[in-house]
Amino acid sequence: MQEFDDIQSLWHSHNVEVKISSGEMLVQAKKEVNSMRNKSLLNILGMCLSLIAxxxxxxxxxxxxxxxxxxxxxxxxxxxxxxFILYRGHRLISKNDFTANPNDFLQELKLYQLSRYSLYNSLYWIYTVALSVGTALLFVEILAYFSVWKQVIAIICTFGWLLFCSTIVRKVVVKKEKERIALLIEKFERISGQF
Known part of the structure; x- marks a missing residue:
């Protein structure tokens, strides 16, 4: 039993400090910010293509x-x-050069975090309801040309897909993005502290 206590006390007394220079942290943050910007641009591009369609x-x-x-x-x-809401969010993270002034970028990143929270909560549900109502009204004429079975399949597939995206996919995306933004904010707070 004494050996276990010795090992336990040794384990608790052993502190490992990981020191990452501000330059290394800035390089990591730059990769993550560029990844967020690119993902944001792809989302905007996808929405523009949907609008054109x-x-x-x-x-x-x-x-x-x-x-x-x-x-x-x-x-x-x-x-x-x-x-437009996605574009406003994209501008928040892309208008500042985070290497020039990490504190300003940190503030913009926090605003981006709030805008994304709003986007994935109340605004998302308004968007989903609007898509559902618009699709239902669109289906009134289009589904008249289909047989009953094709109508049922089209309705189940369309609204099933909306339901799937609104529940499972949305939760996964929101969780990943929350973690990513929180980690990025933490990095910029550390970078700002080091400067």
Whole structure:
């Protein structure tokens, strides 16, 4: 028993200090910030492509029902607003040079964290409801051309996909992004402390 106590006291007294220079930390932070910027740009690009696809659908197909036009209008509006919100968030993390002034970038990063929190909570649900309503109104005319089984499959697949993305995928993405931003904020706080 004495040997165990000796090993335990040795273990508790042994402190390992990991020293990372501010330069190394800045290099790591630069990679993470560039990764966040690129991911943000890809999200914006994907939303712009969705917006163009919806506009093309409206322009190149002759819809007869007013519900289809209202549905497409709701979809385009929701996508455009969400794209603008994503763009505002992207500007927060890309307008400052974090190597010149880490403190300013840290403040912008905290604002970005708040905007992402808002985006993934209340704004996301407004976006999801708008997509659901727009799709439902769009389906009124489009599904009339399908057989009953194809209608059921289209409705189940579409709203199942929305449900899957709103629950499982959203939780995973939010968790990863929260951890990533929190870690980046911690790094910049350490960098600012070292300067």
């Amino acid at each position: 919806m506009a093309c659908l409206w322009l190149f197909f002759d819809f007869n029902s007013w519900t289809t036009h209202v549905g497409i209008t709701i979809l385009i509006t929701a996508i455009a607003v969400y794209t």
